Amino acid sequence: MTANKLFLITGSATGLGRALAIKLAEQGYKLSLVDFNEEAGNETLSLVKEKGAEAIFIKADVSKEEDVKRYVEETVRVFGTIDYFVNNAGVMVPMRLLHEYEMNEYDRVMGVNLKGAFLGLKYVIPVMLQNGGGSIVNTVSSNSFKPTAFNGLYSATKHALAALTKSIGQDYQDLNIRAVGVAPNMMTTNISANAVVTLTEDRMAKLYASTGPNIPATPEAIAEAVIFAATTGADLLNGTIMNCAGGEIYQ
Numbered sequence: 001m002t003a004n005k006l007f008l009i010t011g012s013a014t015g016l017g018r019a020l021a022i023k024l025a026e027q028g029y030k031l032s033l034v035d036f037n038e039e040a041g042n043e044t045l046s047l048v049k050e051k052g053a054e055a056i057f058i059k060a061d062v063s064k065e066e067d068v069k070r071y072v073e074e075t076v077r078v079f080g081t082i083d084y085f086v087n088n089a090g091v092m093v094p095m096r097l098l099h100e101y102e103m104n105e106y107d108r109v110m111g112v113n114l115k116g117a118f119l120g121l122k123y124v125i126p127v128m129l130q131n132g133g134g135s136i137v138n139t140v141s142s143n144s145f146k147p148t149a150f151n152g153l154y155s156a157t158k159h160a161l162a163a164l165t166k167s168i169g170q171d172y173q174d175l176n177i178r179a180v181g182v183a184p185n186m187m188t189t190n191i192s193a194n195a196v197v198t199l200t201e202d203r204m205a206k207l208y209a210s211t212g213p214n215i216p217a218t219p220e221a222i223a224e225a226v227i228f229a230a231t232t233g234a235d236l237l238n239g240t241i242m243n244c245a246g247g248e249i250y251q
């Protein structure tokens, strides 16, 4: 039942966010698309409009509170509600041993992946409460279960986002708000392009040894998991993390 239902998606300019937006447009959902990459964000907007979707693009940096407040207010002004929220914007920073990280790298990855996700929840949840409930998907990672080598800071953000997902599942049960974490492992997007530049051949070999079967997933395949988690699966999966690692079992 998609009539009049609205998905708000952060990080919708490229990768998973774009693939998800296109699938949702094909299924008849309304879309509020958020990203700080204006050019690619507007391309996603054109692609979903070609599918007939009622949609807007809002340029916003999820790590800035005033931007998050604005993207939530603008979405409500245009569509009146937020039925589904996909907290998906994320970055990686160049992969290193922990002591090798610069503080600006720490601030960036924490600012987008954790503070940005928290701010989204802080401003979206009151809208959902006012409208009788809603469903949230946080894009977490196999790094929410176990860090891949030289990926400690990113992994810390994704462990923390998994914890926020579990908290929502526990704390909002009576308030009709559901949250599920969707955890891709190796998705075929460009997110790691700038992150692997610091890896020598030796470190790259250690990285592969630290991960599971490395079965790549397309963003389209993960988008299917997100749609299930947000809609028909939300009640059952509330407060849990969907491991989408293609055979790697995490405890």
Ligand SMILES: NC(=O)c1ccc[n+]([C@@H]2O[C@H](COP(=O)([O-])OP(=O)(O)OC[C@H]3O[C@@H](n4cnc5c(N)ncnc54)[C@H](O)[C@@H]3O)[C@@H](O)[C@H]2O)c1
Pocket: 010, 011, 012, 013, 014, 015, 016, 017, 034, 035, 036, 037, 060, 061, 062, 063, 088, 089, 090, 091, 112, 116, 139, 140, 141, 142, 183, 184, 185, 186, 187, 188, 189, 190, 191, 192, 219
């Ligand atoms: N690709 C993978 O293997 C993989 C694995 C596990 C989890 N993830 C997660 O999936 C999510 C989507 O990433 P992707 O793989 O599609 O990569 P991507 O780089 O294509 O998409 C990330 C999107 O977030 C946007 N973004 C980054 N910083 C932002 C900011 N400050 N404000 C607003 N938008 C911002 C980018 O512009 C981009 O559109 C991320 O949360 C990522 O951590 C990816």
